[in-house]
Amino acid sequence: MLKFDNVSFSYSRRRGPVIKDFSFDIEPGGVYGLLGKNGVGKSTLLYLMAGALTPSRGEVLYLGVNTRLRLPSTLSDMFIVPEEFVLPTISIRDFVRVNSVFYPDFSSDDMRRHLDVFGMDEGVNLGELSMGQKKKALMSFALACNTPLVIMDEPTNGLDIPGKDAFRRFIAGGMRDDRTFVISTHQVRDMDQMLDHIIIMDDARILLNAGISEIGRRFKFTLTDSPAVISSALYASPSIGGTAVVLPNKDGRETEIDVEMLFNLATERPYIVQSVFSDYKTQIDNGCQ
Incomplete structure (x- = not known):
């Protein structure tokens, strides 16, 4: 599904590589946990997956297509939930109306179902929500888009203990054979019992991929x-x-x-x-x- 072929990346020539000679595959289906301490390059790796960054060397392929091309057919097949983001001051309902058109398999029923897990309503204004609540709304939209690939960067940051429990139920409710989750975190305990595959990275290298x-x-x-x-x-x-x-x-x-x-x-x-x-x-x- 997703292939890293000898990928390296650095933000500048003066700094060392954030990622060096990464080669691995992500297969369809299941939950991949990308684990690592803060600052080791997990977010960089996710943005390379989504084509938001260009490798210094090598390439990232989604179903054989270079993600850096940012083709509509590729973008409509994946959704990334960043660790930090800004949402417009409109209702969740209006946000869905404006953005769902880019995802052909979006389901309004699924959106309501996912919001229910977090105890949220479509009528609430995004501008009135805390960062944790905004994250719940965006994650609900991500799953409702029904993309084969869902990428999440530190999704449990900003969530309280009940929110983290709801997140685990949320992911379990969104799992299916043809959907792959790639979830990065440094809060290892939050992902316990959820993962099918683990990738651990540190110091610009992969320590474990199994x-x-x-x-x-x-x-x-x-x-x-x-x-x-x-x-x-x-x-x-x-x-x-x-x-x-x-x-x-x-x-x-x-x-x-x-x-x-x-x-x-x-x-x-x-x-x-x-x-x-x-x-x-x-x-x-x-x-x-």
């Missing part, structure tokens, strides 16, 4: 009080009820993932993740699994 099931077959996440287990862990962190650890998954059976622990392992000990997945790829190539 499906949830693949990760669950390579690592085991558990709580323990055993000093022997803790000392042999790939990563350990004190937690309520014991010490949270990441262990090698020696039997290869899929286990439940702790996204926060995975993120900490990948960012603090990237060499371990690279080693584990290099070994996994070798086994796949050799037909061992």
Whole structure:
């Protein structure tokens, strides 16, 4: 669906690359989590996906078409919800009337359904809303456009705890086999239990790019009080009820993932993740699994 082919990007020659030699694919269907600390280039990567930025090297292809061409057929197939944006001081209803014409599969029924999840009404004026409420309105419009690709940059920023819970229900209600979500966040816990695929980036590079099931077959996440287990862990962190650890998954059976622990392992000990997945790829190539 979406292909990054050896993509690099820098905002100026004086600064180092924000993204360097990124090559990966995003397949149709599912929720991709783009995880990383603030300032590592997540937003830049999303704008490259949408064609709003031009790579210094390489290209980004959507269904084989360079996104930088900004063709109407490509733009009507995707919707990006930025972290920061400005909306006009008009009602949600008028906003929909003006902008929905650019999306041939827009559904008014879906718009009302998504607004209901957030407890919002079409008659409210966007200018009277808080930033968190504006984000809810724009996300509702994004899903109502029924584009195959939905890109969201830090969507839970500005949402309170009930709002974050509503967001998870909102995404679950918008999922279907032919729709792909790419959601960036540094608030890792907000995305727990939602993801089908995880991309972790840091320092202009990708630390991990793998499906949830693949990760669950390579690592085991558990709580323990055993000093022997803790000392042999790939990563350990004190937690309520014991010490949270990441262990090698020696039997290869899929286990439940702790996204926060995975993120900490990948960012603090990237060499371990690279080693584990290099070994996994070798086994796949050799037909061992």
